Amino acid sequence: MKRIKLKLHSDEYHLSAVGFLFEGAAPEEDPAGVKPFSIRNTVFPEFDLEPGDYVFRFRVRNGSGKFQILALDPKTNQSTRADFDTANGAEGLTFKFTVTP
Numbered sequence: 001m002k003r004i005k006l007k008l009h010s011d012e013y014h015l016s017a018v019g020f021l022f023e024g025a026a027p028e029e030d031p032a033g034v035k036p037f038s039i040r041n042t043v044f045p046e047f048d049l050e051p052g053d054y055v056f057r058f059r060v061r062n063g064s065g066k067f068q069i070l071a072l073d074p075k076t077n078q079s080t081r082a083d084f085d086t087a088n089g090a091e092g093l094t095f096k097f098t099v100t101p
Contacts, residue, residue: 002099005046006056007070008039015063016040017093019056021047026057026094039069051101060090071097 008017018038020030030036037045038061056069064086072079080097 001048001050002073003046003075004049004097004099005044005072005074006039007044007072008041008067009070010041010063010065010067012063012065012067013041015065015067016043016061017056017058017067017069018061019058019093021054021056023050023052023054026055030057049099051099053096053098056095056097058093058095060084060086060093064090069095071095071099 006021008015016038018036020026020034020036039045054071066083066085068081068083070079070081082095084093
């Protein structure tokens, strides 16, 4: 198991990504009765994850423009990153990453 930190980098201070983290493929719909979490420039949620494939499905709130999401292993400082731009949409976005043993 590894501790993985999800981070967001944006020039817009209040821009946030709000969604759910799934192991493997994301289901068609968000889980009922489960509260989504948010990632912002100043809020970096951490998860203890088993090795495998993960997807963060999210929507953008409180901002627009280009931003980057990272899945970071703080112990090794290795990360997976992806660039996004709300000009291409702000709903139903996905960030995929793999946790290695």
